[in-house]
Amino acid sequence: MSHGKIRDDKTCLNCSHIVEERFCPYCGQENTESRQPFYFLFTHFIEDFTHYDGQFWKTLQYLLFKPGKLTKQYLSGKRQVFVAPVKLYIFISFITFLLPGLLPESKKEAPAFKTQTNLNLEKENTKKTLEKMQQTGILSKATSDKIKKKMDSKDYVKITDSTGNAMTNESKIIRETFSDKSRTIMGADSMKEYDSIKKTDKSGTYTVFRPLAEKMFEMKANGLSKKQMVNKYFETLIHTIPKALFIYLPVFAFFLWIFHNKKKWWYFDHGIFTLHYFSFLLLTILILIVVKKIFAWLPDYLLFNFLSGLITLVIIVYMSVYFFIAHYRVYESSKRMSIFKGSVLFIVNCIGLSCMLMILAYISFVMLH
Structure with a gap:
């Protein structure tokens, strides 16, 4: 007070x-x-935070470990001791957006640079390998001479490939010489070639994915590998999850409204259930991100990899089971009917939410700068 x-x-x-x-x-x-007085600004802030803090931690306890109970308490009228559903969802969304960006990235130790002596020795060994490949007919003399010329140029420096492994220029040249197909995007090596394939495509796939291909060719021109592009897409996908959940909120509540008694349950009630469940999903996604960040800092041991995978699996299974428990507790139907309705709702909403997520991720990826 x-x-x-x-x-x-x-x-x-x-x-x-x-x-x-x-x-x-x-x-x-x-x-x-x-x-x-001026100090009132700080004392007032501390008082408000302490009051909200008490509400928040109790709400989190119910949200994470007591599926459906928070919704039941709210719908029964016990609202003063808990954070309001909309406030809760907005706050968790904000944290999910903000926290992953503030967490430091793991700094894996970069491979040591080789001395000039070692580089020269490696260069001589590579030239001998090229000569053997030329003699056996694997490489033409023109290609072999081209690689040797590149090796003798001033651009011969230590670089890193798409997997983070150190490699030299001649290694990159050899890899590119024998991996041209792997560098194509949907079978095309350029937008001009992509458009020519699109003209003969009757399925419409190339038309739908043209903006995506254009963005990928743009990234390729900037030096990004396919793996880096895929990582960038999945990073975009993760950041799109809160947006997709927010847009899908009324749709999820609508499906709940369809499957339950219209006289007993109002659309408002389904909205509260949806806000609480989506807040839980965001919170568990945030936990998954934090777990991933923590294990990224640990040594690459089998035990740590196993623990990381086990924790991730447990959280994902709990996210799925949570819905059925919460649905049963809130709507109080028989177990068989609750499992049946819950299964149909779960499948329908998984498909709908996945489509929404993929569309938004597609748009976000295409609009990347």
Whole structure:
């Protein structure tokens, strides 16, 4: 509670009604002096945070470990001790957006640079390999000479490939010489070639994915490998999840409304269930991201990889089971009917949400700068 000085004037500054006690009975505003000492800004913030903090941790406890109970409590009218569903969803969405970007990336130790002596030795060994490949007919003399010329140029430096492994220029040249097909995008090596394939494509696949291919060719021109492009797409996919969930909220509630008694349950009730369940999904996704970040800092041991995979599997299974438990507790139908309705709803919404997510991720990826 605030410790601000109560005004002598009993007229509420907000609604002009008479205030007999500290709080106005009409609008709820505290009838304290509007001008306060500077330190009041900090004390007021601490008081508000402590009050919200108590609500928040209790709400999180119910949300994570008591499926459906938070929704039941809210719908029964017990709302003062919990964070409101909309506030909860917005807050968790904000944290899911913000926290992963603040967590430091793991800095795997980069391979040591080779000395000039070792580089020269490696260069000589590579030239001998090229000569053997030329003699056996694997390489033509022109290609062999081209690679040797590149090796002798001033651009001969230590670089890193798409997997993070150190390699030299001649290694890159050899890899590119024998991996031209792997560098194509949907069978095309350029947008001109892609468009020519699109003209003969009757399925419409090349037409639908043209913006995506254009973006990938643009990234390829900037030096990104296919693996880096895929990583970028999945990164975009993860950041798109909160947007997809937010847009899908009314759709999810609508499907719940269709499958349940219209007289007993209002659309509002389904909306509360959806807000709580989607808040739970965002929170578990955030936990998965944090777990991934933590294990990325640990040594690449089999035990740590096993633990990371096990934790991820447990969380994903719990995310699925959670819906059925929450659905059964809130809607209080028989177990068989609850499992049947829950299964249909789960499958339908998984398909719908996946489509929404893929569409939004596609648009977000194409619009990347």
